Amino acid sequence: QVQLVESGGGLVQAGGSLRLSCAASGRTFSSYTMGWFRQAPGKDGEFVAAISRSGRSTYYADSVKGRFTISRDNAKNTVYLQMNSLKPEDMAVYYCAATVRVGATYRHEYDYWGQGTQVTVSS
Numbered sequence: 671q672v673q674l675v676e677s678g679g680g681l682v683q684a685g686g687s688l689r690l691s692c693a694a695s696g697r698t699f700s701s702y703t704m705g706w707f708r709q710a711p712g713k714d715g716e717f718v719a720a721i722s723r724s725g726r727s728t729y730y731a732d733s734v735k736g737r738f739t740i741s742r743d744n745a746k747n748t749v750y751l752q753m754n755s756l757k758p759e760d761m762a763v764y765y766c767a768a769t770v771r772v773g774a775t776y777r778h779e780y781d782y783w784g785q786g787t788q789v790t791v792s793s
Contacts, residue, residue: 672696672782674766679787682756686791690751692766692784699747700724703769705780706740706751708762708789717775718764719751729775734760753789761791 673695682688692704705720719740720729728740739752749766764787767780774780 672699672702672768674768674782674784676764676766676784676787679764679789681790681792684756684758684791684793686756687752687754688756688789690753690764690766690787690789692749692751694747694749694768696747700744701770702782703771703774704740704742704749705767705769705774706749707765707767707777707780708760709765709786710759710762713762715765715777717777720773720775721749722772727773729773756789756791758791758793761789763788 676692678690706718707715708718709715717731721740721742725742737755742749766784768782769780771779
């Protein structure tokens with residue numbers, strides 16, 4: 671079992687940056703692949719990024735590749751999402767998720783979810 675708490679969301683102008691954090695409870699954080707997903711109003715949730723247990727492998731949605739960076743600190747039980755060059759279409763609630771599956775990029779592959787943090791991008 672793992673509990674996830676996101677933070678770092680807020681209001682930013684287009685072109686700006688935000689860094690999201692997701693703090694995990696428990697002593698087995700390094701056993702989980704970690705992912706970020708987002709859901710905008712009226713739209714389905716979508717995959718944003720994922721990182722392997724060691725942090726050596728990362729995966730990104732095409733829409734964020736080159737602008738967002740996922741990272742993790744296993745000593746701090748925390749995963750991050752650095753978001754640069756934000757666009758209005760990035761506005762959504764961002765969710766952190768955990769799974770024991772390797773290379774997971776689909777929502778149904780993730781077992782544990784945080785409550786989400788709102789990212790608002792003004793144009």
